[in-house]
Amino acid sequence: MEVAIVIFVIAAIFITRSIKVVPQQNAWVVERLGKYHSSLSPGLNILVPFIDRVAYKHSLKEIPLDVPSQVCITRDNTQLQVDGILYFQVTDPMRASYGSSNYIMAVTQLAQTSLRSVIGKLELDKTFEERDIINAQVVQAIDEAALNWGVKVLRYEIKDLTPPNEILHAMQAQITAEREKRALIAASEGRRQEQINIATGEREAFIARSEGEKQAVINRAQGEAESIIAVADATAKAIERIAAAIEQPGGQQAVQLKVAEQAVEAYAKVAKDATTTLIVPSNMTEVSALIGSAMGMIQTTRGK
Numbered sequence: 001m002e003v004a005i006v007i008f009v010i011a012a013i014f015i016t017r018s019i020k021v022v023p024q025q026n027a028w029v030v031e032r033l034g035k036y037h038s039s040l041s042p043g044l045n046i047l048v049p050f051i052d053r054v055a056y057k058h059s060l061k062e063i064p065l066d067v068p069s070q071v072c073i074t075r076d077n078t079q080l081q082v083d084g085i086l087y088f089q090v091t092d093p094m095r096a097s098y099g100s101s102n103y104i105m106a107v108t109q110l111a112q113t114s115l116r117s118v119i120g121k122l123e124l125d126k127t128f129e130e131r132d133i134i135n136a137q138v139v140q141a142i143d144e145a146a147l148n149w150g151v152k153v154l155r156y157e158i159k160d161l162t163p164p165n166e167i168l169h170a171m172q173a174q175i176t177a178e179r180e181k182r183a184l185i186a187a188s189e190g191r192r193q194e195q196i197n198i199a200t201g202e203r204e205a206f207i208a209r210s211e212g213e214k215q216a217v218i219n220r221a222q223g224e225a226e227s228i229i230a231v232a233d234a235t236a237k238a239i240e241r242i243a244a245a246i247e248q249p250g251g252q253q254a255v256q257l258k259v260a261e262q263a264v265e266a267y268a269k270v271a272k273d274a275t276t277t278l279i280v281p282s283n284m285t286e287v288s289a290l291i292g293s294a295m296g297m298i299q300t301t302r303g304k
Helices: 002-018 093-098 103-119 124-129 131-149 165-247 251-272 284-303
Strands: 019-022 026-032 035-040 043-046 052-059 063-073 079-090 151-162
Touching: 002 019, 019 026, 026 093, 035 052, 035 093, 052 093, 063 103, 079 103, 079 131, 093 131, 103 131, 103 151, 124 131, 131 151
Parallel strands: none
Antiparallel strands: 019 043, 026 035, 026 052, 063 079, 079 151
């Protein structure tokens, strides 16, 4: 009975040491008698008990690694407090096991030295403007060395760039001055545009007024011309009718009668005015003849 128990225990130990189940997105490195033998893929794997052993276990997932904050000096001798985060992934489990004693520390240190080197080539203002370039250069520098460690660096992101307080105050003053400058320029441009608009409006108003006055003068001239033409046409028609009436029988006598009546009325009006001195023509026979002729014409007209 005791022998059976011993055999059962030994068999269980053999089965436990020979069967390995590797989780998804993991890789286990197997050594056989102290030497690298193989890398186990996810799933069920069989090992030789007491000869094979799992020496290293690696996750094949993307790993975020916080790079400690450090002081970097820019090209113009300005100190910057920089921290970032690095994303990498194990691509070769064998190299990750034997290429470096601690690939995580190696990647971290290389990221810090590469970052200092890249920032040292840039001026302070450029470090804020060219973050993408800095990230790309850091990734390129780390990735070349990390190939021997079985690690693929995916990306690096700067989390924060913090210059000294004196530099921050100077930058804030510069930004304030720049904004005030832009405000003054905008205000002057506004005043300039306002003056241009006012001048343009006044010019257009003056042109409109002059055009209106010009049109008014033209209209008045045309109206006066048309009025004169209408009066002239009416006068001409009246003269034509008078001339036609004179040519009719008795027209001459009617004219003479009208003249005589107007003459008598004129003398009568003058004689009625007490303040007027009446000067009688020396040749009164002509006036008498005119009046006699007029009276004769009236009698002749009444007799008819």
